[in-house]
Amino acid sequence: MQKNQLYKGSLSTIVLKLLNDKGKMYGYQITREVEQITTGELVITEGALYPTLHKLEAKGLLSVEIKTVNNRPRKYYFLTENGKEETLNLLNEMKSFIQNMDVLLNPKLA
Amino acid sequence: MQKNQLYKGSLSTIVLKLLNDKGKMYGYQITREVEQITTGELVITEGALYPTLHKLEAKGLLSVEIKTVNNRPRKYYFLTENGKEETLNLLNEMKSFIQNMDVLLNPKLA
DNA sequence: ATCTCATACCTAAGATTCTTAGGCAATATG
DNA sequence: CATATTGCCTAAGAATCTTAGGTATGAGAT
Numbered sequence: 001m002q003k004n005q006l007y008k009g010s011l012s013t014i015v016l017k018l019l020n021d022k023g024k025m026y027g028y029q030i031t032r033e034v035e036q037i038t039t040g041e042l043v044i045t046e047g048a049l050y051p052t053l054h055k056l057e058a059k060g061l062l063s064v065e066i067k068t069v070n071n072r073p074r075k076y077y078f079l080t081e082n083g084k085e086e087t088l089n090l091l092n093e094m095k096s097f098i099q100n101m102d103v104l105l106n107p108k109l110a
Numbered sequence: 111m112q113k114n115q116l117y118k119g120s121l122s123t124i125v126l127k128l129l130n131d132k133g134k135m136y137g138y139q140i141t142r143e144v145e146q147i148t149t150g151e152l153v154i155t156e157g158a159l160y161p162t163l164h165k166l167e168a169k170g171l172l173s174v175e176i177k178t179v180n181n182r183p184r185k186y187y188f189l190t191e192n193g194k195e196e197t198l199n200l201l202n203e204m205k206s207f208i209q210n211m212d213v214l215l216n217p218k219l220a
Numbered sequence: 221a222t223c224t225c226a227t228a229c230c231t232a233a234g235a236t237t238c239t240t241a242g243g244c245a246a247t248a249t250g
Numbered sequence: 251c252a253t254a255t256t257g258c259c260t261a262a263g264a265a266t267c268t269t270a271g272g273t274a275t276g277a278g279a280t
Contacts, residue, residue: 001267006123006207008237008266009115017215028228037217038210048267050230072228072275091215097116098208100148105127105201107147111238118237118266138257158238160259182246182257 001044011044011052013094016061016079016087024065024078027053053077061086111154121154121162123204126171126189126197134175134188137163163187171196 001007018033019025025033031044056062061083065076079087111117128143129135135143141154163185166172171193175186189197 004203004207005119005236005267006203007119009118010211011266013116014214021217026228027230028226034214037213041206042210042214045268046228046230047232047269047271052266054230070227070276074228093114093116094211094215096151097114098211100152101120101204101208103147104124104144104152105204107131115238115265121237136257155239156257156259157240157242157261162237164259180247180256184257 001042001048007042010094011048012056013087013090014044015049015052015056016083016090019062019077019079020084020087024076026074026076028074056083111152111158117152120204121158122166123197123200124154125159125162125166126193126200129172129187129189130194130197134186136184136186138184166193 001011014034015030018030022033027046027049031046031049034042034044053062057064057077059082060080062077063080065078067074067076111121124144125140128140132143137156137159141156141159144152144154163172167174167187169192170190172187173190175188177184177186
């Protein structure tokens with residue numbers, strides 16, 4: 001997603017949370033949205049995104065709806081029920097991760 | 111480091127920051143320390159730690175000092191000058207990562 | 221008319237990081 | 251004497267991402 005290795009592992013969480021909030025989105029739109037929200041700091045490459053979308057669909061967390069717009073097909077993804085549950089799990093894991101990073105990297109001087 | 115993929119990429123940051131604060135530590139001690147600080151939530155496996163220590167040493171960020179204690183050798187690692195600089199860089203990257211996760215995952219409802 | 225850019229999808233080889241599953245050795249404990 | 255703890259290590263494989271392509275439509279510029 002950039003030179004920073006920390007983002008590795010966070011892509012599914014980001015995608016699911018976006019879909020949770022926006023209802024449905026297509027791949028290209030997700031890359032634009034993330035870039036805009038982070039003011040260009042996080043750029044999701046398509047080589048990372050599309051395999052991730054396919055994986056989440058294969059796991060039953062996403063469903064697809066194809067719409068043709070401007071004579072080009074768009075694949076709109078949206079959360080299944082399992083996807084909504086998993087989104088909550090992943091958000092909790094992210095909270096836990098950030099808390100653990102906080103105690104590790106910002107220790108209270110005993 | 112556990113089932114949670116989010117920790118992927120954070121190990122070097124954790125190790126460098128610990129050494130920055132404690133001065134010098136040996137591998138086994140690092141695993142105990144992290145487990146204790148996070149109350150068992152984060153367990154660093156030795157299969158991840160030792161290759162990382164060797165990589166950081168090869169990059170010139172760490173130096174080693176071998177001491178024999180209880181008739182067993184310990185390899186104490188400590189930061190080089192480059193290691194101190196890189197620690198600051200990685201801590202800044204972690205801050206940036208957490209900020210970007212915040213805007214992505216906790217959006218202010220426009 | 222052709223060139224380039226933005227849109228919109230995709231895959232595959234390789235890099236990086238970690239897990240899993242071992243191996244070796246000394247000391248302490250039951 | 252068997253097991254747990256300490257303390258080091260490696261190697262095969264999994265998971266995630268980067269890099270570097272490919273395909274195609276439509277709009278705007280030269």
